[in-house]
Amino acid sequence: MRCYYDLHLHSCLSPCADGDMTPYNLVQMAALNELDIIALTDHNSCKNCPAAMEVAAQAGITLLPGMELCTQEEIHMVCLFPALEAAMAFDRFIYPLIPDIPNQPEAFGSQQILNARDELTAHEPKLLATAANIGIGQIPDAVRQFGGVCFPAHIDRASYSILAALGDIPAEYGFTAVEISARGDVAALQRQYPLLRQVPLLLSSDAHYLEDIHPRRAWLELPDRAPEAVLRALNGGCAGFGRG
Numbered sequence: 001m002r003c004y005y006d007l008h009l010h011s012c013l014s015p016c017a018d019g020d021m022t023p024y025n026l027v028q029m030a031a032l033n034e035l036d037i038i039a040l041t042d043h044n045s046c047k048n049c050p051a052a053m054e055v056a057a058q059a060g061i062t063l064l065p066g067m068e069l070c071t072q073e074e075i076h077m078v079c080l081f082p083a084l085e086a087a088m089a090f091d092r093f094i095y096p097l098i099p100d101i102p103n104q105p106e107a108f109g110s111q112q113i114l115n116a117r118d119e120l121t122a123h124e125p126k127l128l129a130t131a132a133n134i135g136i137g138q139i140p141d142a143v144r145q146f147g148g149v150c151f152p153a154h155i156d157r158a159s160y161s162i163l164a165a166l167g168d169i170p171a172e173y174g175f176t177a178v179e180i181s182a183r184g185d186v187a188a189l190q191r192q193y194p195l196l197r198q199v200p201l202l203l204s205s206d207a208h209y210l211e212d213i214h215p216r217r218a219w220l221e222l223p224d225r226a227p228e229a230v231l232r233a234l235n236g237g238c239a240g241f242g243r244g
């Protein structure tokens with residue numbers, strides 16, 4: 001079955017995301033847009049995933065808990081997990097690797113942790129818009145140990161992307177999926193980087209505002225909508241994909 005997805009969304013926990021991007025609101029907007037599968041991927045944190053998963057279960061939409069991890073090299077990596085426990089364990093693994101720089105809410109945003117009713121439960125005190133103290137070479141294995149899959153985010157972007165940082169997508173990392181933004185020239189990228197002819201080329205919104213969550217646009221061919229099916233597809237078992 002064709003499952004329409006958006007696997008890269010930020011909530012109000014991300015310092016650069018809008019305050020309206022609450023777990024409740026973002027799931028409801030994705031449901032209104034008739035998406036089948038979404039992922040919550042805040043910068044360097046999974047702490048709004050518990051609320052988002054609770055809302056998603058009520059809304060009948062599959063939500064994968066995740067994180068957009070910023071590596072030492074300033075490369076953004078989307079990391080997705082099959083279940084909340086795995087994501088929160090990965091969050092506990094990453095948290096000590098985030099530099100101890102306090103957030104300045106007036107400058108960067110208030111980094112809100114909410115429950116499923118959008119009630120504030122905490123503010124994240126560390127600034128999340130920093131590079132974690134972990135190199136890109138360590139990340140695929142680390143994510144796999146928690147049962148997850150990772151892929152480089154928005155590789156065509158001029159900042160915080162693997163191509164911007166390294167100028168290549170080294171085969172040694174064994175990536176089995178890649179995200180290319182809507183503005184990326186897929187054909188040109190495929191000519192230059194052979195890996196991109198072999199793996200699913202994901203298209204997600206990277207939404208920081210509710211109105212940026214895209215409607216049905218990109219799909220994966222999956223046997224069902226379970227998180228495990230998504231992870232299998234992104235881990236070398238992709239039966240088909242499309243991007244509009």
Ligand SMILES: [Zn+2]
Nearest residue numbers: 068076153160
């Ligand atoms: Zn990013």
Ligand SMILES: [Zn+2]
Nearest residue numbers: 008010068206
């Ligand atoms: Zn992002």
